[in-house]
Amino acid sequence: MTDYNFAYLDEQTKRMIRRALLKGVAIPGYQVPFASREMPMPYGWGTGGVQVSAACLTPDDRFKVIDQGADDTTNAVSIRKFFEKTAGVAVTEKTSEATVIQTRHRIPETLLGEEQILVYQVPIPEPLRFLEPRETETRKMHALEEYGLMHVKLYEDIARHGEIATAYAYPVKVEERYVMDPSPIPKFDNPKLESAALQLFGAGREQRIYAVPPYTRVVSLDFDDHPFDPSKADHPCALCGAEDSYLDEVIVDDTGGRMFVCSDTDFCAGRREDAA
């Protein structure tokens, strides 16, 4: 494959993205603007994540893509194939073997290590967007650390539903400074944001990159009398029996039948192999 530069983007673009990534790592949780490129896929399909992955990949890397935890969904298959074709890197479905993992809306169940990079696809990087529509104002709020409004949203949740009903994209405070949208991962995954791996977030349409370096403190916002609760469906996985993994609810017939299975397909398959 010689028609493309390695990993699709030209070297200048990758340098530009790496500069943004370095700045993001230097200021954990801060949204760094970058000149997002047009990618051969529609906005909303992970153009930000793909650009960050392209800037991180080296020929020796082993690449894994998950979409809602699964390796075999359209988005994951397409992006994996994209980099197989344009970068010629090795790919894998095994979390532990991958060096770069691009993810949409999940953090793998398997604990990540220091040699791994987790790349998130982010639709809306601004946690305050729906509370304060003016971008000039939200930037000022970040700069001056005025985050009272974020708690107003949580207050509204409790007032209306009796508990904090925000179940995904649950706001976190990074290193006691910036409030960050962890992308639409379920709040069950929030504790895993404190990780040994480097975590990079790319929002293509919104042209923002941010990062959580390894071992950074990430605290989910809450009230003293309504502490953060990383809840999940109260079932074991119907396939592997795991009780500590995040579950998808699958409707199996039209008479109300349903089953709960691990959303992380690699984790589930691995457990079933071990059991067999």
Add this chain to the structure above:
Amino acid sequence: MTPLLDVRSLTKTYGSRTGCADVSFTLYPGEVMGIVGESGSGKSTLLNCLAGHLEPDRGEVFFDTRTDGPRDTLRMSEPERRMLGRTDWAFVHQNPRDGLRMRISAGGNVGERLMAVGARHYAEIRTAAEDWLDRVEISTNRIDDRPAAFSGGMQQRLQIARNLVTGPRLVFMDEPTGGLDVSVQARLLDLLRGLVRRMGLSAIVVTHDLAVVRLLADRLMVMKDGHVVETGLTDQVLDDPQHGYTQLLVSSVLQV
């Protein structure tokens, strides 16, 4: 006694047009100052300059801060000024829609300032919100309703509660009774007067309605074309106006 607010030759122009020119006055703790004048006389420009919403061209505004004594708010850093804006200052807009978050419940609206200064205990925030709704005569069972479901008078009272919850020392009011019918106006004025007296608030009230200042204000400042034309005790200015424009203003009030 140190004045709470000491304004010195404040000037704001919009290009070649004058917003307000060379305004100076002092406001002492517990005092209510009324600013009257016709539309376009620069009252709102002046108020917005004082509250830090607009940047004046010249002048100084010294505010007696709790910690450091009198400081020029125009030369403060922006974080400090915004901090004042949500602790020691309050701003009541003419249109409650400008001062409220219409998509957030009444309780959330009142609690916002508390959370902005660091309250993180849900039950305490809620108790404070209930207490303040009660003080502004809104039934506490409406705490989870959105302001959109409130009448105009209730919205205005909610805005007042939301502003006073952090115990400010200085309240800016921009036509607080504008757009309300007379009986609702009377109730709101009664409430405001009670709150101002009980909490020992200082306030600057901008209005074109002389009846409002007669009830609320201790002192009065009359503005015309950006200039202050007359100042004095409210009753003195209204009963014995000296300046030609003030005489016109007082005689323009319709008698029923």
